[in-house]
Amino acid sequence: MLKLVAVGATAMYAGASVYISLVQHPSILLMRDYRVQAVFFADMYDAAGRFMAPLSVIGSGAALAVWLTNRSELIWLAGGLCMASILPYTTCYMLQLNATLRDPRRTLRRGPTWLLKRLQQWGHHHAVRSFLSVTATSTMLFGLR
Numbered sequence: 001m002l003k004l005v006a007v008g009a010t011a012m013y014a015g016a017s018v019y020i021s022l023v024q025h026p027s028i029l030l031m032r033d034y035r036v037q038a039v040f041f042a043d044m045y046d047a048a049g050r051f052m053a054p055l056s057v058i059g060s061g062a063a064l065a066v067w068l069t070n071r072s073e074l075i076w077l078a079g080g081l082c083m084a085s086i087l088p089y090t091t092c093y094m095l096q097l098n099a100t101l102r103d104p105r106r107t108l109r110r111g112p113t114w115l116l117k118r119l120q121q122w123g124h125h126h127a128v129r130s131f132l133s134v135t136a137t138s139t140m141l142f143g144l145r
Contacts, residue, residue, distance in 0.1 A: 010079070025123045028044075041119065
């Protein structure tokens with residue numbers, strides 16, 4: 001049962017993350033009005049965080065619990081650690097940027113060029129999180145065999 005929870009939560013995170021990277025974020029970058037970009041990103045980020053953060057914790061926690069119950073299943077340790085690595089990556093590389101972009105008043109004061117550059121930077125960092133979550137999902141799916 002823990003294996004299914006781990007795969008399910010991790011796959012849901014990966015799907016949402018890839019959608020943001022391939023569809024939603026590129027659409028934000030194409031918006032012509034930077035005021036709309038700033039407000040939309042802040043709202044989107046807060047909503048996505050409420051949805052995705054628990055999935056990350058559940059997915060990595062369940063995978064690590066599988067490994068703790070059977071230490072010979074190293075694939076679950078690898079998948080769980082891969083998923084868990086998203087939190088320190090976000091903390092080290094994105095936390096300050098996220099805090100700035102989540103405050104539309106601050107971003108609007110800096111102007112459209114500044115905002116576009118930071119949104120592009122955020123997109124590159126988020127793609128790493130997408131890659132990590134897809135890798136974790138694939139690893140866990142392999143562990144189901």
